[in-house]
Structures are given as structure tokens and as C-alpha cells.
Amino acid sequence: KYPASWAARTTGVDEDVLVEITDKYANHGPSILSFGFGGGEKFYNADVAGHAAVLLATLVGSFGTDIPGWGAGAYVNAYQKIFGAGKLASWPLPDECKTAPAPKASVDYRDEESGIRFMWVQNGGFQQIAGNQNRTNEWAKTLDFVVVQDIWHTPSVDWADIVLPVCSHFEVDEEVGFLRALRGHVLLQQKVLDPLFESKTDFWIDCEMAKRLGYGDFLPKSQEELARFQLDCATDKAIAGITLDEVIASNGVVALKNQPEIARSYSGQTYKTTSGKIDLYYENLVKHDQALPQYEAPCEAYEENPLREKYPLVMTQRRSKYFIHQNLMDATWIRQYYKPTLEMNPGDVSSRGLASGDMVEAFNDRGSFSCECVATEAVRPGMAVIVEGIWSQYMGSGDLQNVTNDAVNPRGKALAKGRVTPFNDTLIEVKKA
Structure with a gap:
């Protein structure tokens, strides 16, 4: 269903490169599929990529091996220092005091x-x-x-x-x-x-x-x-x-007491599944046609989306070395080295009559914000990149979340961690402010 020629057309990566990567991954291990917290998982249908990664890692034998360097996910050392947690005693409260139920992860708190x-x-x-x-x-x-x-x-x-x-x-x-x-x-x-x-x-x-x-x-x-x-x-x-x-x-x-010095990340693990093994086929996603991972285009950020005629740039958020999420955002001694900018490819900057340092407005049907733009070859054409977590008082105007996507995937209620917030699955246009 998904030959290398299809993958090349869909991703823009040459077919021979994809074949080489696949061969190295499957046949010349140990190999790790390592993904963090800040990119692909902030798309409307990020669960499909996660499912596919577990499937691939299982097929090539990444789990349960005694050879270091196999794995999939965010933490993938085959041998690592265990950092366990202990359970402290809970202070007793009166019988009539109960813990209030939290909204489910699949529920938007604004609903x-x-x-x-x-x-x-x-x-x-x-x-x-x-x-x-x-x-x-x-x-x-x-x-x-x-x-x-x-x-x-x-x-x-x-x-x-x-x-x-x-x-x-x-x-x-x-x-x-x-x-x-x-x-x-x-x-x-x-x-x-x-x-x-x-x-x-x-x-x-x-x-x-x-x-x-x-x-x-x-x-x-x-x-x-x-x-x-x-x-x-x-x-x-x-x-x-x-x-x-x-x-x-x-x-x-x-x-803590009785903590092993070294642990094998995946060796001998059991899982909270019906079989106790890794599930490759998700019975509860049959009705969503995702029992096995099936390719889906993103919610907004796909090539053939008619909305791209109006909003042709995909906006994604990245991390910064100057602060962590929102932490230290208002530190004056850091802000002397950093200011909010929207990074774009030089071709996209010049085609809009802009130059590095111009104050620009990024906008779509949801809202807008303004800050300076920067032309950089580090950003591929058709993209716009901004650092996550910036407080609105440091923008030229607005908030970067004014434009971001909040569409809810109906499949989210069936996922273990609930729905995805598709921050990076966002289309915008940019003009001089």
C-alpha cells in the first residue's frame, strides 16, 4: 500500500535515501527510533506515527533484546540507571473530604x-x-x-x-x-x-x-x-x-532502598494489554480504520489543502536555549540576548517584500500576532518557525497561540493519553505589520 515511491512523493525525501535508511534500520542494527516532545506529536493525528514506530521497532526486534542500542520512544537506552519513585504516606483527611474527579484527557476544558x-x-x-x-x-x-x-x-x-x-x-x-x-x-x-x-x-x-x-x-x-x-x-x-x-x-x-544500579530498559517487560505483550493491532481503533497504522494527511498542514491558497505557510513551534517552555521568560538578563522572532526561509521572506528585522503579522482565520521576522536557510520553504511559550507581553502584539490549531480528533477518546493538541498542524500567512 505504501511503496518507497509513494513515501518519496509524500515526504519530499528522495526514494534512494528512504531505501538506504530503511535498510540500515531494519538490517544493520542496533537501531533506535527516537522522538522527543516538541515536533511531530503536536499534529492532529500524531498517534498514527507513534503506532507505526512501535510496529517497526517490534518487527526489527528492538524490544526484549540484550544488545545495547535498540529501542523506540523518548527514552531508549538499552542499559540505564534506574530512577524510581517511592510512595510517601498520605496525610489522613476526614471521611467527608474526597478528591474531586478530574476532567478526562479527551475533554477540552473549554467545553x-x-x-x-x-x-x-x-x-x-x-x-x-x-x-x-x-x-x-x-x-x-x-x-x-x-x-x-x-x-x-x-x-x-x-x-x-x-x-x-x-x-x-x-x-x-x-x-x-x-x-x-x-x-x-x-x-x-x-x-x-x-x-x-x-x-x-x-x-x-x-x-x-x-x-x-x-x-x-x-x-x-x-x-x-x-x-x-x-x-x-x-x-x-x-x-x-x-x-x-x-x-x-x-x-x-x-x-531509595533496593534500587537496581543498572536496568535493561525493555528486557522482560510486560505491558498493560490484554495479552501482556506489545499490541500491534488495536482492536479499539478498528472503527477509525487505524487498527494497523494507516497514513492520514494532517488536519491543516498538508500540500493539497485548499486552505493553503489563503494561508500557504505551515507554522511550527520549536524550543530555545534561553528558556524552558515558559520558565525564565521574564528574566531581564536573558531577554537582553533573546527577542521573539518568526523564522522563515529567505525565499518566502523576499517573495512577500520583507527583509530580516521587519515587524510582521502572522494571521489566519483564528487570529493573529506580530513580531520581527528572520530570514534563515535553517527553515525549509513553506514553513514559519517560532519559539514556544512566549508570553504575549513580549510580542509586538497578540499571542502566538492566537493562530494555532485546536481541532479535536474524534479518535482521541480511544487513545491511552487522550487527544492530541495540534499546535504544529497550523497554516498561516505573513505580511508586513
């Missing part, structure tokens, strides 16, 4: 189905977790109440009815802070300095909220009391016997 009327934002910008920002803004206007608990003035703060300024993780109002049991260790947050200005710790805010709801007497009186309980009452064998005093004496880091 009526989500039932969200009130939003409490902690340490993040809700603007960055969905495409089509203008729709998100209209949804936010319908909420009854918004609280933002953060140290930074993220774009979410501008939507807040109440802002609760928290301190950083270096600032604690007692010597012992939060406890974690992950990455192979028990990890303790310890005080470096007092909370600055009028900021408070997350723990203080939690306790004060509990008091106002009539449950103040049921919570630990201090973070130290909570940390001791979490360790002393833990039933997890990886934590058993580790005390808070030991963690403090070890400068806040103690290795």
Missing part, C-alpha cells in the same frame, strides 16, 4: 462538558495549554472566579480576581520544606532564606484555606510534622526505614 466554572492557577499560564487562544479568552470570560497563585507575573495573572504571591522553592518559613520521593531518592526542600516581601509558601496558603473551610485542625501543624509522617508511616519498601533526621543529616538527599 461545557468539562463543567469548569472556577479556576485556580498554580505556577503556570493557562494560555499555553490549548490552541486557538481567542477561544480560550472567550471561555475565560465565562468563569465565575479566577485565583492565580504564583511567584511570576504570567499572562494568567491578568485574568485573576485574586492573586496570591507565593515564594520560590528556596524560600521557606521553617527549616524543613516539602518532601519528594522520586528520581531514585528521597528529596527534601530545605530553607535557604526567608520568604521575601509579602509572599507566602504554598503550604501556608493550603493551611489557611483549610482553616476557612473548617478543616484547619485536621492538617499538620508544620511541614516538618507532615514530612515525618510521610516517611515514618510509609509502607513502600523503597522508603521503609528512611527517617527525616537521616535526610536532614544527608543534606536533603537519601537514595
Whole structure:
């Protein structure tokens, strides 16, 4: 169904190159299909590529082998240091206190189905977790109440009815802070300095909220009391016997118990499937014609899409060395080296009468934003590239998510991790601002 000639036409990669790659992958291993978090999985039908990758890796014997260098996915070392997590004891709450059910991953939180009327934002910008920002803004206007608990003035703060300024993780109002049991260790947050200005710790805010709801007497009186309980009452064998005093004496880091030094990533694994083996044929996707991976064009970003006459450029988001997602976005000492730009191929820049450094407007039917453009051969013709996570206050105007795709694939409800947000499956046009 998919000969090399078809693949060459579809991808723009020469057929002989595809044949060479296929031969090297299948017959001259060990080989790894390694994909990260920031590109192809932000397309409307990214699950097809993931399914195909697992299928290929299984066919060539990448899983269960004792030879290093085989695998598929984001973490693929055949031999690696295990970084396990331990389960700390949970502080007991009154019987009438229940955990509220979270919306399913397949549900768009902006839909009526989500039932969200009130939003409490902690340490993040809700603007960055969905495409089509203008729709998100209209949804936010319908909420009854918004609280933002953060140290930074993220774009979410501008939507807040109440802002609760928290301190950083270096600032604690007692010597012992939060406890974690992950990455192979028990990890303790310890005080470096007092909370600055009028900021408070997350723990203080939690306790004060509990008091106002009539449950103040049921919570630990201090973070130290909570940390001791979490360790002393833990039933997890990886934590058993580790005390808070030991963690403090070890400068806040103690290795979990019984952790193997080296593990084989795929050897002897069982899976949460009906057979306990790798499923190649997905019974629950038969009705979507994806029981085996079948090629589908993207939602917007495909060559024959009639919409390309109006919006001919595919916009994709990439990472930056200057910040991580949104983190450090407002750091003045970093912003002196970085400013938002839209990167385009020199041919696409010149054909629009533009030059590097021009302020441009990127737009489609969903919305628009403006920033400077940069001509670079690093971007292939027909593409426009921008760094993800940029706050709207640093753009010339608008928000980069104003234009991004938020189409919902009906197959998403059948997927283990829910639907895909197709940020990169987006068509735009660019003109001088």
C-alpha cells in the first residue's frame, strides 16, 4: 500500500535515501527510533506515527533484546540507571473530604462538558495549554472566579480576581520544606532564606484555606510534622526505614532502598494489554480504520489543502536555549540576548517584500500576532518557525497561540493519553505589520 515511491512523493525525501535508511534500520542494527516532545506529536493525528514506530521497532526486534542500542520512544537506552519513585504516606483527611474527579484527557476544558466554572492557577499560564487562544479568552470570560497563585507575573495573572504571591522553592518559613520521593531518592526542600516581601509558601496558603473551610485542625501543624509522617508511616519498601533526621543529616538527599544500579530498559517487560505483550493491532481503533497504522494527511498542514491558497505557510513551534517552555521568560538578563522572532526561509521572506528585522503579522482565520521576522536557510520553504511559550507581553502584539490549531480528533477518546493538541498542524500567512 505504501511503496518507497509513494513515501518519496509524500515526504519530499528522495526514494534512494528512504531505501538506504530503511535498510540500515531494519538490517544493520542496533537501531533506535527516537522522538522527543516538541515536533511531530503536536499534529492532529500524531498517534498514527507513534503506532507505526512501535510496529517497526517490534518487527526489527528492538524490544526484549540484550544488545545495547535498540529501542523506540523518548527514552531508549538499552542499559540505564534506574530512577524510581517511592510512595510517601498520605496525610489522613476526614471521611467527608474526597478528591474531586478530574476532567478526562479527551475533554477540552473549554467545553461545557468539562463543567469548569472556577479556576485556580498554580505556577503556570493557562494560555499555553490549548490552541486557538481567542477561544480560550472567550471561555475565560465565562468563569465565575479566577485565583492565580504564583511567584511570576504570567499572562494568567491578568485574568485573576485574586492573586496570591507565593515564594520560590528556596524560600521557606521553617527549616524543613516539602518532601519528594522520586528520581531514585528521597528529596527534601530545605530553607535557604526567608520568604521575601509579602509572599507566602504554598503550604501556608493550603493551611489557611483549610482553616476557612473548617478543616484547619485536621492538617499538620508544620511541614516538618507532615514530612515525618510521610516517611515514618510509609509502607513502600523503597522508603521503609528512611527517617527525616537521616535526610536532614544527608543534606536533603537519601537514595531509595533496593534500587537496581543498572536496568535493561525493555528486557522482560510486560505491558498493560490484554495479552501482556506489545499490541500491534488495536482492536479499539478498528472503527477509525487505524487498527494497523494507516497514513492520514494532517488536519491543516498538508500540500493539497485548499486552505493553503489563503494561508500557504505551515507554522511550527520549536524550543530555545534561553528558556524552558515558559520558565525564565521574564528574566531581564536573558531577554537582553533573546527577542521573539518568526523564522522563515529567505525565499518566502523576499517573495512577500520583507527583509530580516521587519515587524510582521502572522494571521489566519483564528487570529493573529506580530513580531520581527528572520530570514534563515535553517527553515525549509513553506514553513514559519517560532519559539514556544512566549508570553504575549513580549510580542509586538497578540499571542502566538492566537493562530494555532485546536481541532479535536474524534479518535482521541480511544487513545491511552487522550487527544492530541495540534499546535504544529497550523497554516498561516505573513505580511508586513
